[in-house]
Amino acid sequence: MMSKKCKYAFKALTHLAKRYPDTHCQTAEIARVENIPRKFLELILLDLKKGGFVNSKQGAGGGYYLVKAPETILLGEIYRLFDGAIALLPCVSLKFYEKCKDCPDEVACGLHRVFLQIRDQTLKLMLQKTVSDIL
Numbered sequence: 001m002m003s004k005k006c007k008y009a010f011k012a013l014t015h016l017a018k019r020y021p022d023t024h025c026q027t028a029e030i031a032r033v034e035n036i037p038r039k040f041l042e043l044i045l046l047d048l049k050k051g052g053f054v055n056s057k058q059g060a061g062g063g064y065y066l067v068k069a070p071e072t073i074l075l076g077e078i079y080r081l082f083d084g085a086i087a088l089l090p091c092v093s094l095k096f097y098e099k100c101k102d103c104p105d106e107v108a109c110g111l112h113r114v115f116l117q118i119r120d121q122t123l124k125l126m127l128q129k130t131v132s133d134i135l
């Protein structure tokens with residue numbers, strides 16, 4: 001299940017995408033319009049900034065803005081930034097792989113086989129869909 005932090009990141013990115021590329025948005029405005037607790041949003045925006053998705057400008061007319069066009073920000077990238085693995089089992093994860101302690105043979109494991117297919121289809125969709133698709 002997607003965390004609230006990840007969901008709020010998508011909402012913040014969508015808010016910024018509606019104003020891309022011309023306008024900077026202040027944290028208070030995003031928090032109010034998107035119904036996100038302000039302190040929580042500040043942490044999310046800092047993570048998005050560290051991830052290279054947004055930047056900020058200080059002073060009058062300042063605020064946060066998208067660094068990348070909305071149609072280039074993949075949902076899978078944002079999901080991984082906040083929630084880690086897309087796979088439901090660690091033994092099928094691409095970036096966070098862990099061998100199952102209770103499984104002697106992944107090749108013969110039915111769970112592994114089926115959840116690998118689920119991961120592949122989920123990943124395919126998440127790497128095809130962008131923030132602009134949410135709009």
